[in-house]
Amino acid sequence: MCIEGKAQAFPFFLERKHVLGALPSLAMSETSDIQPLQPLIVALRRLPGVGVNTAQRMAFHLMQRDQDGARALAQALVQTLDSVVHCQRCHTFSHQTMCPICSDAGRDTARLCVVETPADLAAMERTGAYRGYYFVLMGRISPMDGVGAADLGLSQLLERAQDGQVQEVILATSFTTEGEATAHMATELLKARGLQVTRLARGVPVGSELEYVDLGTIAHALVERR
16 A cells, blocks of 8 residues: 555544544443433333333433323322222222122122233123123243242132132133143132133134134134034
8 A cells, every 4th residue: 555545544544443432431421321210211121021222212201201291100100009909809900899890799690700810801891791700810820930820819719619609610811821721720620629611712813814814723713613
């Protein structure tokens, strides 16, 4: 390379070295910028599906653009934690010791539907097709997460199902590996006590086209056809 070419390349090298040398300081500056929001970011990361970047965006949005919303969110969380309890009969969330469903004497006492979460209970209620009572397990068997049969309310379920009025226990757990394991465990315990146990049927979703339905669903729908 000629002397003139070296002279032209040397300033570029110095400039590049200067920029690379500044990167650590930029990273430190960025870290210091989020340091005041770190407790909020850590708290937001406790939400399901929220990683570091998403939590940071949420925190910056709340503090920069919607502080009124942040205050409303904080107030709602505190009020909910202070006022919402578990129903003593079915374990769903309620403002009273007995939820409105369990307090409704007009429902079918012979049917007890077992679900994993209060969200599942709400989904069942939205169908308008079920008028019995519920029992919420508040989870499902998941060895990967350290949740075993002892961590669920199976003993309370057995006590509830043997109240002398329940004739059928409907297992409405999810059709995942964990949900199936939970349903199997509950079935064994309930049948050992002479209770009738049924499981939600699996089939082709309403409005779906058969070519787009997974093979497992088609197989179950074929076996459970009527």
